[in-house]
Amino acid sequence: MNDQASPDLRRIDPAAISEAGPAGFASAVTADCQPVLLPGLCRHWPAVEASGRGWAALSTYLARFDAGRSGQAFIGAPSIAGRYDYGDGPDGFNFERASLTLAQALERIGEAAADPSLASVYMGSLSADDYAPGFAADNSLDVLPPLARPRLWLGNASRVACHYDSFDNLACVVAGRRRFTLYPPDAIGDLYVGPIDHTLAGQPTSLAAGAALGDERYPRFAAAAPRAIVIELKPGDGLYIPKLWWHQVEALEPTNLLVNYWWDAFAAGPDAPYVTMMLAMIAIAERPLAERQAWRAFFDHYVFRPRGHPLAHLPAERHGLLGPLAGGNYGRIRALVMKMLRGG
Structure with a gap:
């Protein structure tokens, strides 16, 4: 060394x-x-x-x-x-x-x-x-x-x-x-x-x-x-x-x-963050600047959470899909995303 x-x-x-x-x-x-x-x-x-x-x-x-x-x-x-x-x-x-x-x-x-x-x-x-x-x-x-x-x-x-x-x-x-x-x-x-x-x-x-x-x-x-x-x-x-x-x-x-x-030391399942980024490139990257900034605010609120959990103002039993992934929400969200990608 x-x-x-x-x-x-x-x-x-x-x-x-x-x-x-x-x-x-x-x-x-x-x-x-x-x-x-x-x-x-x-x-x-x-x-x-x-x-x-x-x-x-x-x-x-x-x-x-x-x-x-x-x-x-x-x-x-x-x-x-x-x-x-x-x-x-x-x-x-x-x-x-x-x-x-x-x-x-x-x-x-x-x-x-x-x-x-x-x-x-x-x-x-x-x-x-x-x-x-x-x-x-x-x-x-x-x-x-x-x-x-x-x-x-x-x-x-x-x-x-x-x-x-x-x-x-x-x-x-x-x-x-x-x-x-x-x-x-x-x-x-x-x-x-x-x-x-x-x-x-x-x-x-x-x-x-x-x-x-x-x-x-x-x-x-x-x-x-x-x-x-x-x-x-x-x-x-x-x-x-x-x-x-x-x-x-x-x-x-x-x-x-x-x-x-x-x-992956922090994986909740098989889905990789890099795949999410690639999808965001086709969904967001070439939209107008003002719209990209709006989506950035939503990503910060729901995904990156610099101010904490987005539903911290509500009791945990009312968090729905935003509750813990380990509590079954991982599968629910993934199924919802797959349905959206199929156009359902």
Whole structure:
């Protein structure tokens, strides 16, 4: 862990919550919707121990779990220095894509680390259950809910463009140091975000965060830059990143492995806020300004509730559909919405 971590980043000793399980983790870590550093969270993992003996030892350890399934890898020419981004390639990016098994990726990463003239390799979001069955059982975290399953991110030195996730994210460094640069959700307007349907790996990215400081194309970024939280993690450290927090991730060593978990810490059901936002884009975004402002007032009143519950002036038994979701209103509202969408 870097001692120069931003003072704005809260730290929690994992030993203080190790006995509390998922409920304790939710209360201590996720409830505030702020990033949290968890130094040494996964230092007990066999994978971290193997990485301490070098990439060859870690590769041998991981190969035990390889299911032989092929996944997508980014292949970058030495000239991009591991900065996978938009570019002049035929698909609008500066790298190529290849299909590799876990074992093949591990071998090519090792070869590129030994010979800088070779193309770099980056392979991310591999479901451990699918690509390395048995890894999760051997490297477990009892503080997360059972539905939070591990994903593997491995490669040479790289920089993943600044993006957000629509799920809560726990990142655990296994091999190599990682530098995270975080921006709060409300910095979105100053980050100059790219298209939502032409992305590197699923999420839109910030064009300004990866550009040179002072780039004249992105004048508003000057307001976001001082708000950045920068932290370096070493093997064994964990970092909780709440949903919608922007983060740029740099793998700083020639060989690197990170394991992450995505889950929705506050879901009342299967419906995702992002889907609601997409629907609002077609229902509201191009209406006249005055009407958009009127709908904003209604969204604030009924959804965001800055002044509290919209029916606080009435007894709870008269709240109807605005009563607790857990009391049956989740299903009632969902059925009503589905009926409306069908035109009923």
